[in-house]
Amino acid sequence: xxxxxxxxxxxxxxxxxxxxxxxxxxxxxxxxxxxxxxxxxxxxxxxxxxxxxxxxxxxxxxxxxxxxxxxxxxxxxxxxxxxxxxxxxxxxxxxxxxxxxxxxxxxxxxxxxxxxxxxxxxxxxxxxxxxxxxxxxxxxxxxxxxxxxxxxxxxxxxxxxxxxxxxxxxxxxxxxxxxxxxxxxxxxxxxxxxxxxxxxxxxxxxxxxxxxxxxxxxxxxxxxxxxxxxxxxxxxxxxxxxxxxxxxxxxxxxxxxxxxxxxxxxxxxxxxxxxxxxxxxxxxxxxxxxxxxxxxxxxxxxxxxxxxxxxxxxxxxxxxxxxxxxxxxxxxxxxxxxxxxxxxxxxxxxxxxxxxxxxxxxxxxxxxxxxxxxxxxxxxxxxxxxxxxxxxxxxxxxxxxxxxxxxxxxxxxxxxxxxxxxxxxxxxxxxxxxxxxxxxxxxxxxxxxxxxxxxxxxxxxxxxxxxxxxxxxxxxxxxxxxxxxxxxxxxxxxxxxxxxxxxxxxxxxxxxxxxxxxxxxxxxxxxxxxxxxxxxxxxxxxxxxxxxxxxxxxxxxxxxxxxxxxxxxxxxxxxxxxxxxxxxxxxxxxxxx
Amino acid sequence: xxxxxxxxxxxxxxxxxxxxxxxxxxxxxxxxxxxxxxxxxxxxxxxxxxxxxxxxxxxxxxxxxxxxxxxxxxxxxxxxxxxxxxxxxxxxx
Numbered sequence: 001x002x003x004x005x006x007x008x009x010x011x012x013x014x015x016x017x018x019x020x021x022x023x024x025x026x027x028x029x030x031x032x033x034x035x036x037x038x039x040x041x042x043x044x045x046x047x048x049x050x051x052x053x054x055x056x057x058x059x060x061x062x063x064x065x066x067x068x069x070x071x072x073x074x075x076x077x078x079x080x081x082x083x084x085x086x087x088x089x090x091x092x093x094x095x096x097x098x099x100x101x102x103x104x105x106x107x108x109x110x111x112x113x114x115x116x117x118x119x120x121x122x123x124x125x126x127x128x129x130x131x132x133x134x135x136x137x138x139x140x141x142x143x144x145x146x147x148x149x150x151x152x153x154x155x156x157x158x159x160x161x162x163x164x165x166x167x168x169x170x171x172x173x174x175x176x177x178x179x180x181x182x183x184x185x186x187x188x189x190x191x192x193x194x195x196x197x198x199x200x201x202x203x204x205x206x207x208x209x210x211x212x213x214x215x216x217x218x219x220x221x222x223x224x225x226x227x228x229x230x231x232x233x234x235x236x237x238x239x240x241x242x243x244x245x246x247x248x249x250x251x252x253x254x255x256x257x258x259x260x261x262x263x264x265x266x267x268x269x270x271x272x273x274x275x276x277x278x279x280x281x282x283x284x285x286x287x288x289x290x291x292x293x294x295x296x297x298x299x300x301x302x303x304x305x306x307x308x309x310x311x312x313x314x315x316x317x318x319x320x321x322x323x324x325x326x327x328x329x330x331x332x333x334x335x336x337x338x339x340x341x342x343x344x345x346x347x348x349x350x351x352x353x354x355x356x357x358x359x360x361x362x363x364x365x366x367x368x369x370x371x372x373x374x375x376x377x378x379x380x381x382x383x384x385x386x387x388x389x390x391x392x393x394x395x396x397x398x399x400x401x402x403x404x405x406x407x408x409x410x411x412x413x414x415x416x417x418x419x420x421x422x423x424x425x426x427x428x429x430x431x432x433x434x435x436x437x438x439x440x441x442x443x444x445x446x447x448x449x450x451x452x453x454x455x456x457x458x459x460x461x462x463x464x465x466x467x468x469x470x471x472x473x474x475x476x477x478x479x480x481x482x483x484x485x486x487x488x489x490x491x492x493x494x495x496x497x498x499x500x501x502x503x504x505x506x507x508x509x510x511x512x513x514x515x516x517x518x519x520x521x522x523x524x525x526x527x528x529x530x531x532x533x534x535x536x537x538x539x540x541x542x543x544x545x546x547x548x549x550x551x552x553x554x555x556x557x558x559x560x561x562x563x564x565x566x567x568x569x570x571x572x573x574x575x576x577x578x579x580x581x582x583x584x585x586x587x588x589x590x591x592x593x
Numbered sequence: 594x595x596x597x598x599x600x601x602x603x604x605x606x607x608x609x610x611x612x613x614x615x616x617x618x619x620x621x622x623x624x625x626x627x628x629x630x631x632x633x634x635x636x637x638x639x640x641x642x643x644x645x646x647x648x649x650x651x652x653x654x655x656x657x658x659x660x661x662x663x664x665x666x667x668x669x670x671x672x673x674x675x676x677x678x679x680x681x682x683x684x685x686x
Contacts, residue, residue, distance in 0.1 A: 085649040588674040
């Protein structure tokens with residue numbers, strides 16, 4: 001039945017008489033066991049290598065991402081020749097307890113409820129989770145609140161390992177609503193998790209402000225603390241850059257305060273004030289009303305975050321006439337004394353364009369055109385320049401283009417009607433209708449007149465502090481738009497507007513100011529024609545005379561109800577802010593007031 | 594000879610051991626000191642941040658204006674500029 005082995009023994013017995021099948025079974029057993037061990041080793045060391053490695057590292061190593069500090073924002077205080085904080089990182093604290101280490105939950109709950117009475121249900125539920133190593137009780141506690149809670153818990157002799165405070169840096173915007181549009185805010189990104197700068201500077205410089213996260217990889221001891229002499233790889237976090245603005249907080253405060261008061265007085269729906277230093281295009285103040293508090297941005301409707309001084313373009317009205325006049329004078333097509341006969345209206349194709357209130361001024365000079373804000377005179381000046389040249393100047397003054405100011409959400413306005421090659425569009429554009437501009441474009445164009453005809457990029461950044469190194473931003477001149485002689489002539493003509501024209505309320509006693517009003521009708525939405533509502537603008541600069549003016553100011557009031565014209569609304573607001581700046585910068589009067 | 598060799602080896606081992614343990618002890622105490630200093634640095638940084646916030650809040654223009662009004666100060670709008678031989682001086686009326 002069985003094959004015979006050597007020596008005639010059955011095959012399944014060896015020489016000592018032990019059955020071979022038992023050895024074979026043992027062999028198979030060991031082979032299977034070895035195979036299983038090999039398989040398990042393969043599973044552990046190859047297939048699950050990463051998981052076990054991570055688990056082992058978790059036990060003896062610490063990996064910690066080091067969050068960078070978001071850069072802070074400062075503004076000028078010219079009075080003290082220093083800077084002051086505008087946006088800082090405020091330490092706030094999250095209070096947590098360790099339910100699994102709390103020995104007397106009911107007493108603990110009573111004490112916690114006495115500290116946080118509005119969270120009683122939440123506290124009870126959290127403390128009753130007996131295996132929970134971490135239960136967050138309250139977030140964003142101020143330092144004083146933290147100190148107070150610590151004192152209460154210490155007095156109650158709470159074990160130190162049953163509770164704790166985690167520090168967190170919260171973006172804190174000082175001066176609340178004074179710079180909401182300017183700074184923007186740190187909100188939640190589209191992914192719903194990470195924080196990102198939104199609107200204003202926070203959005204424009206988000207990458208720079210954010211910095212770069214670092215990493216700490218180190219061996220840890222049994223209690224989880226890093227071993228100081230152990231293996232350690234440290235890639236330090238790179239903090240975000242600090243930004244130092246050109247905005248002066250005192251001028252900003254006065255401008256915003258005066259704007260809010262006038263908006264209320266004239267029952268306007270809103271307004272804008274921009275103050276620029278024409279020497280280098282730096283912005284001293286950028287104020288809008290209504291504004292918002294970036295500390296509490298969640299309570300504000302989304303439409304209010306957009307900065308109207310940059311994003312909302314509008315038909316500027318007569319405040320645009322000096323641009324037309326500058327083009328005509330620069331082309332030597334007219335001089336301030338060039339005269340024409342105003343008949344009260346100009347007919348172009350099927351359209352008749354008249355002066356405001358259908359006034360007829362008769363023989364008028366170009367100075368009269370600005371002094372009395374004559375529409376037909378602006379058309380006369382544009383015709384003297386010609387369509388192509390006029391369009392060239394409008395573009396060179398920066399209309400229809402972004403100014404490049406370092407704030408998110410800038411609009412470029414709309415001057416496309418000048419590409420249509422129809423005289424009617426040019427004619428209306430010459431006195432500020434049919435084209436749209438932003439307040440920032442307008443003040444930049446006036447600054448070019450104030451600074452000898454050279455257009456400069458407006459800026460709100462004085463310097464950036466990157467990795468501790470302060471980098472000043474250079475002046476960026478865009479080009480010579482009009483000749484210095486034309487600029488001087490225009491300054492004189494705009495001075496005459498305030499001294500001899502309809503805008504006497506923009507005067508500041510003792511100083512020569514230059515400027516122009518604009519009372520612009522608002523186009524009907526989706527229909528032809530204009531509504532009865534108006535936007536009042538004044539753009540001016542001063543003191544005019546010796547050297548470069550100290551400031552250019554734009555004042556815009558939206559839909560004021562109690563006054564019909566800008567000379568009664570935005571012009572006196574200009575004078576009020578100008579007087580403050582003259583005193584603040586201690587600029588002596590040119591004449592006895 | 595053999596005993597002397599053994600004694601020398603033993604001495605070397607003891608010396609190396611002594612240096613090893615003293616070095617480890619020193620490093621360990623240095624490590625603890627570094628940890629303590631780090632904690633102290635973190636506490637000081639936190640304090641610095643809190644003081645920065647306090648400074649910012651005390652310098653708020655709205656708060657300064659309110660405090661100035663409380664002590665009876667009013668805005669000075671009448672400046673007088675006096676010419677001196679070398680410069681111009683601003684004074685208050």
